[in-house]
Amino acid sequence: MNRVLGWLDEPIGPFRAGAFPSRLRSARLTSLLGVALAAAFGICLLTGVLSHLIQQPPGWFRWPSRPVGLYRVTQGVHVATGLASVPLLGVKLWSVYPRLFSWPPLRGVRHAAQRLSIAALVAAALFQVISGLLNIAHWYAPMPFFFTAGHYWVAWLLTGALLIHIGVKAPVVREALRRPGTPDSDRRQLLLTVGAAAAVITVATVGQTVRPLAAVSLLAPRRPGTGPQGLPVNRTAAAAGVRDTALDPDYRLILSGPGRTLRLSLADLEALPQHTAVLPIACVEGWSATGTWSGVRLRDLAGLLGADPARCEAVAESLQAAGRYRTSVVAGAHLDDRLTLVALRLGGEPLALDHGYPARLIAPNRPGVLQTKWLGRITVRSVR
Numbered sequence: 001m002n003r004v005l006g007w008l009d010e011p012i013g014p015f016r017a018g019a020f021p022s023r024l025r026s027a028r029l030t031s032l033l034g035v036a037l038a039a040a041f042g043i044c045l046l047t048g049v050l051s052h053l054i055q056q057p058p059g060w061f062r063w064p065s066r067p068v069g070l071y072r073v074t075q076g077v078h079v080a081t082g083l084a085s086v087p088l089l090g091v092k093l094w095s096v097y098p099r100l101f102s103w104p105p106l107r108g109v110r111h112a113a114q115r116l117s118i119a120a121l122v123a124a125a126l127f128q129v130i131s132g133l134l135n136i137a138h139w140y141a142p143m144p145f146f147f148t149a150g151h152y153w154v155a156w157l158l159t160g161a162l163l164i165h166i167g168v169k170a171p172v173v174r175e176a177l178r179r180p181g182t183p184d185s186d187r188r189q190l191l192l193t194v195g196a197a198a199a200v201i202t203v204a205t206v207g208q209t210v211r212p213l214a215a216v217s218l219l220a221p222r223r224p225g226t227g228p229q230g231l232p233v234n235r236t237a238a239a240a241g242v243r244d245t246a247l248d249p250d251y252r253l254i255l256s257g258p259g260r261t262l263r264l265s266l267a268d269l270e271a272l273p274q275h276t277a278v279l280p281i282a283c284v285e286g287w288s289a290t291g292t293w294s295g296v297r298l299r300d301l302a303g304l305l306g307a308d309p310a311r312c313e314a315v316a317e318s319l320q321a322a323g324r325y326r327t328s329v330v331a332g333a334h335l336d337d338r339l340t341l342v343a344l345r346l347g348g349e350p351l352a353l354d355h356g357y358p359a360r361l362i363a364p365n366r367p368g369v370l371q372t373k374w375l376g377r378i379t380v381r382s383v384r
C-alpha cells in the first residue's frame with residue numbers, strides 16, 4: 001500500500017516523524033495527565049448530568065429545594081472542572097502528539113478500530129470544552145445547533161470513548177505509575193506549569209460565583225455585582241420582547257387552578273402577605289449572585305386557588321411570547337417551600353425591568369434558567 005501511494009511514504013511538515021520533539025515526553029507523564037484529566041472529566045460529567053436531570057426531569061427524578069445553594073455549588077464545580085481540563089487536555093494531546101500521527105495511519109482492522117476510538121475521544125473532548133466555553137461567552141454563532149442538546153449528547157459519546165480508552169490503557173498507566181519516576185526537574189516544572197495554568201483559569205472565572213474573587217475574574221463575562229440592582233442580567237426585557245407587556249398598567253398575573261382562575265394586579269399582589277428570601281440566581285453558565293428578594297409565597301398563591309401545594313406542581317409562564325426559557329415547572333418540593341416566591345422586589349426596590357418586573361419566580365436550589373422572569377400566568381395542577 002505504501003508502495004502504491006508512494007508520496008505518502010514521507011509525511012511532511014507537522015506530520016513527519018519527530019516533529020515537535022521533546023525529551024520531556026514519557027509514559028509516566030502521559031499517565032499522570034491522563035489520570036488528572038479522567039478525574040476532571042468524571043466530575044464534570046456527573047455534575048453535568050445532574051444539571052440536565054434537574055432541567056428536564058424524568059418521572060423518577062426528584063430534586064430537593066434544600067440546601068438552597070446546592071445547585072450553585074454543583075454547577076460551579078461543573079464549569080470549573082470543564083475549564084481546568086482545557087490546559088490538561090492541551091498538554092495531554094501534546095504529550096502523545098508523535099503517536100497521533102504515527103505512520104502509516106492504519107495497520108489493520110484492530111489498529112484502525114483503536115485509532116477510530118481515539119479520534120472520537122479527541123473530537124468529543126474538544127467539542128465539549130469548546131462548546132462549553134462558547135456558551136459561557138454567549139457566543140452562539142459558531143454553534144449551528146442547540147447548545148444544551150449538543151453538549152448533552154456528545155457527553156455520552158465522550159463517556160463511551162473515554163471508558164474504552166481507560167479500559168485499553170489501564171494496564172499501561174498502572175505500569176507507568178508503579179515504577180518510580182526518574183527525578184527530573186524539567187518534567188516537574190512542566191506539571192507545575194499545567195497545574196498553575198488550570199489554577200489561574202479557575203481563579204479567573206470562579207469569581208463569577210465567589211464574590212471575593214470577582215476582582216480577578218478576568219475571564220468571566222458576567223460578574224456578581226454588575227447589572228441593575230447589583231445583579232447580572234442574562235436576557236434583557238428588550239431582547240425578550242416584553243417591554244410593552246411588562247410595563248402595561250393593566251398588567252394582571254393570571255393564576256389558574258383546578259377549580260378557579262384569578263387575575264391579580266400588581267397592587268393585588270402587593271396587598272398579599274409579603275416575605276423575604278435571600279437566594280442566588282445560579283446560571284448554568286457558572287455565574288451566580290445572591291439577591292434579597294421579596295414578594296408573595298408561591299404556596300400562598302396555590303392556597304388562594306384552594307390547592308394543596310404538597311400535592312401539586314405549578315407551571316410558570318412568562319409574558320415572553322417565544323423563547324426557550326419562557327416557561328418552567330415548579331415541582332412539589334419547591335412549590336411547597338416557604339422560600340419560593342413570586343418576587344416583586346429585589347433589595348427592597350421594585351424589580352428592575354430586566355430582572356423580571358413586575359413579577360418573577362425565585363426558588364431555592366434551582367438553576368437560573370428555571371427562575372422565570374416577567375410572569376404572566378401560573379397554573380397549579382395536582383399530581384399523583
Ligand SMILES: Nc1nc2c(c(=O)[nH]1)N[C@H]1C(S)=C(S)[C@@H](COP(=O)(O)O)O[C@H]1N2
Nearest residue numbers: 232233234235283318325355368369371373
Ligand atoms: N422569561 C424568561 N425568564 C428567564 C430567562 C429568559 O430568557 N426568559 N432567562 C433565565 C436565565 S438563563 C437566568 S440565568 C436568569 C437570570 O436572571 P437575571 O437576568 O434576573 O439575573 O433568568 C432566567 N429567567
Ligand SMILES: [Mo]
Nearest residue numbers: 283284368369
Ligand atoms: Mo442562565
